[in-house]
Amino acid sequence: MVVRPFPRDDAQPGDRRSQRSGAAQRSVIPAPPPYNLLRTLSCGQAFGWQVDGTGAHGVFDGRPVRLSQRAGVVHVEGLRGARALHRLARYLAADQPVGAIERALAADRVLARILPETSGIAILRQDPWECLAGCIVSAFNNIPKVELTLRRLSRRFGPPLPGGAYGFPPAAAVAAASERALRACLLGYRAPYLLAVARRVHSGAFPLESLAALPYDEAKRVLLELPGVGEKVADCVLLFAYGKGEAFPVDVWVKRAVERWYFGGAARTPAEIRTFARRRFGELAGWAQQHLFHYIRTRRRRDGARAIGRRDSDRL
DNA sequence: ATTCAGGTGCGAG
DNA sequence: CTCGCACCTGAA
Numbered sequence: 518m519v520v521r522p523f524p525r526d527d528a529q530p531g532d533r534r535s536q537r538s539g540a541a542q543r544s545v546i547p548a549p550p551p552y553n554l555l556r557t558l559s560c561g562q563a564f565g566w567q568v569d570g571t572g573a574h575g576v577f578d579g580r581p582v583r584l585s586q587r588a589g590v591v592h593v594e595g596l597r598g599a600r601a602l603h604r605l606a607r608y609l610a611a612d613q614p615v616g617a618i619e620r621a622l623a624a625d626r627v628l629a630r631i632l633p634e635t636s637g638i639a640i641l642r643q644d645p646w647e648c649l650a651g652c653i654v655s656a657f658n659n660i661p662k663v664e665l666t667l668r669r670l671s672r673r674f675g676p677p678l679p680g681g682a683y684g685f686p687p688a689a690a691v692a693a694a695s696e697r698a699l700r701a702c703l704l705g706y707r708a709p710y711l712l713a714v715a716r717r718v719h720s721g722a723f724p725l726e727s728l729a730a731l732p733y734d735e736a737k738r739v740l741l742e743l744p745g746v747g748e749k750v751a752d753c754v755l756l757f758a759y760g761k762g763e764a765f766p767v768d769v770w771v772k773r774a775v776e777r778w779y780f781g782g783a784a785r786t787p788a789e790i791r792t793f794a795r796r797r798f799g800e801l802a803g804w805a806q807q808h809l810f811h812y813i814r815t816r817r818r819r820d821g822a823r824a825i826g827r828r829d830s831d832r833l
Numbered sequence: 834a835t836t837c838a839g840g841t842g843c844g845a846g
Numbered sequence: 847c848t849c850g851c852a853c854c855t856g857a858a
Binding site: 652748 | 837838841
């Protein structure tokens with residue numbers, strides 16, 4: 518599975534050209550409410566989707582695709598074949614019982630307040646290698662630079678695709694690269710990490726596929742053996758690629774959110790927060806994390822100029 | 834200029 | 847085992 522951004526063409530969504538050219542390849546994926554495509558793609562679990570007002574575009578399965586959501590379905594343009602469409606449907610996780618999950622989460626007072634603003638987030642089913650690589654790059658980094666780095670990696674080591682885009686480089690391609698070439702993609706000190714991980718994955722010494730069958734704790738222990746993979750990255754991969762719902766990735770944002778809204782603003786270590794989340798949310802911890810993360814990162818825009826206030830700890 | 838950004842690996846107590 | 851610290855790099 519390959520998801521990378523591609524240069525936007527000048528056809529606006531809904532104009533005649535895009536409709537004409539896309540008509541033969543247009544298809545739909547069932548997506549019952551409250552599934553929210555754009556929220557799911559832009560809430561931070563996947564890099565490489567460019568979201569605009571009406572949809573999102575990226576690369577999937579080696580093809581530039583455009584996605585948009587209408588009543589109960591996701592429209593897909595640019596994908597050929599039933600199998601490819603099936604893979605995309607699985608990736609987008611529109612079949613996930615999002616409504617039931619959110620009803621369960623709403624038993625939590627904090628989430629009950631947040632959910633009206635964040636409803637519809639599904640946990641994608643990403644390709645393990647691509648997810649792992651992206652998460653390693655994202656460590657102690659900022660989103661724009663992460664995306665720039667992943668774009669450079671694709672351009673330099675990924676397969677060229679029709680339309681001038683590039684697919685995400687397979688582990689083999691990264692494994693064959695030099696650390697110097699990787700650093701040129703702005704990886705910085707993460708370059709040796711990614712290189713070592715790519716080599717272990719490509720050589721078969723680290724069988725990514727086998728993690729799927731392991732329970733959360735065991736799979737995590739295995740992932741933590743990889744260089745550049747700590748608690749947070751491991752949880753991200755377990756959640757976003759393997760669907761392990763117990764995973765609760767604790768980054769600075771989620772740490773702030775939990776401290777503020779569950780501990781009255783008192784400091785807690787990431788380990789304490791993980792323990793708390795797992796006890797409180799169980800197998801739905803991952804979804805809870807996404808709602809907290811998405812809410813604390815976007816509320817500034819929705820609430821206007823005034824940022825997060827002190828009284829939040831009381832009110833939420 | 835200084836600080837921050839979706840952490841991790843290290844060495845020291 | 848917990849704690850403190852350095853770390854590529856670009857943008858504000």
